[in-house]
Amino acid sequence: MSRDGMTTRKLISFGLRHGFPIGLGYFAVAFSLGITARGAGVTPLQGFVASILNHASAGEYALYSLIAANAAYWEVAAVIFVTNMRYLLMSASLSQKMPPDAGFLKRLTAGFCITDEIFALGIAWPGPLNCVYLVTAFLLADVMWASGTLCGILVGNVLPPDVVTALSAAIYGMFLAIIIPPARKNKVILGLVLASFAASFAFSRLLPSLSEGTRVVILTVVLAAAAAVLFPLKDEAEGGTKA
């Protein structure tokens, strides 16, 4: 399916349509994050700004915990680096989807937009990445993310906890919507997904002290490398555009 001929309006409408469900899930997750932030003494404005700029669940959770613990600034930098390390891989992966003429600013902007879900949208986009689409989806989702944090700080525990819990499952539903259809078509991807589930489960139970961010980085590198060695892509065309 080619989307080359799309007008800007169409691209924006696509971006809003795909960004909104992500934003809904974000709102719920960020809301519970806001409760953590509130406990750390973060003001609503600080929480909103932090969420707009950081927009990473694990990273922000770490940030607020560090603020609560009165940690040193270098610790903040180190922990944010580790919890967000998976974005290095996603960024490298997206670099192969960028249109060849994309300049520094465009690349910087696309990089700023990377979250787990926005990255997934970028990968699912057929052909070279369209920045209007990506940025639109990101902006909507990011504002909803930051609003969730803001509301969490402001009104803490108004929403019943079981509703918050159920809403946060939306994120995982979106992940499934992204990885399952290609897994149905491609046996290698299906095997990789199942192996990832199994390895992730084993690590979480055997090494519970390993943070989730670190587990994601280690397992991604090992499993994707194993898949690349065992099942290398056949030809040039399969490189960046297929997903």
Added chain:
Amino acid sequence: MSGTGIWIAILIGAGVSLLVRALPLTLIRRPIRSRFIRSFLYYVPYATLAVMTFPALVDSAAAPAAGIAALAAGTLAAWFGAGLFPVAVCTCAVEYAVSKLAGIL
């Protein structure tokens, strides 16, 4: 931390995460030739998203049964071609329903 201290921490966090996100995108300008690296990057998203989904979905659920049911429902919906939003709604709804049910039983 003081108010100013919190602002500094937030800005450090923002700076480091921007660096992590944007560095490879701005530095890698050409199509990667190496077959291994291309294959590796092609597989990265599936491994990452799968690792993040399980067991997190089950662990974060109100009851393990609710998480497992939500995982199954989301997987089935996606397998049969439902889009991003329907799959997300389906996952939430099943998680909520089963956790309520588990609470009653």
